[in-house]
Amino acid sequence: MDKKEIMLVCAAGMSTSLLVNKMNKAAExxxxxxxxxxVPVHEATEYLKDHTVDVVLLGPQVRYLLDEFQETLASHSIPVEVIPMxxxxxMRGDKVLALAESLMG
Structure with a gap:
C-alpha cells in the first residue's frame, strides 16, 4: 500500500502539531x-512547489485561504478542505483523519 501524505496548514503550527500527534495515533x-x-501558511506554498501530497487540510484559523489553495492545487488534483472547528x-484526530481519508477517496 502506498504511503499517504496528509498536510495540515495552520497559522503558526503549535496547536496543529498536537492534532498531528492524535491523527498519527488514529492512523496507527x-x-x-x-x-x-x-506547516505554517508561509511554508506550505513553498513545500507544495517541490512536493506532492495526497490532501491538504486547513486549520480553522486560516479558512480564509481555502479558495486560494483550491485554485492553486486544482491542476494537481489535490483536495483541500477546512478542518471543522x-x-x-x-483535537479529534480520528475525525480529522476520517475527513482526510474521505477526500483522498
Whole structure:
C-alpha cells in the first residue's frame, strides 16, 4: 500500500502539531500508512512547489485561504478542505483523519 501524505496548514503550527500527534495515533490504530505533518501558511506554498501530497487540510484559523489553495492545487488534483472547528478544538484526530481519508477517496 502506498504511503499517504496528509498536510495540515495552520497559522503558526503549535496547536496543529498536537492534532498531528492524535491523527498519527488514529492512523496507527487503523493500520493506515501515512505521513501526517503540519506547516505554517508561509511554508506550505513553498513545500507544495517541490512536493506532492495526497490532501491538504486547513486549520480553522486560516479558512480564509481555502479558495486560494483550491485554485492553486486544482491542476494537481489535490483536495483541500477546512478542518471543522469542533474537531480541531477538541483535537479529534480520528475525525480529522476520517475527513482526510474521505477526500483522498
Amino acid at each position: 490504530e487503523k493500520g493506515l500508512y501515512a505521513k501526517i505533518f503540519a 469542533t474537531d480541531y478544538g477538541m
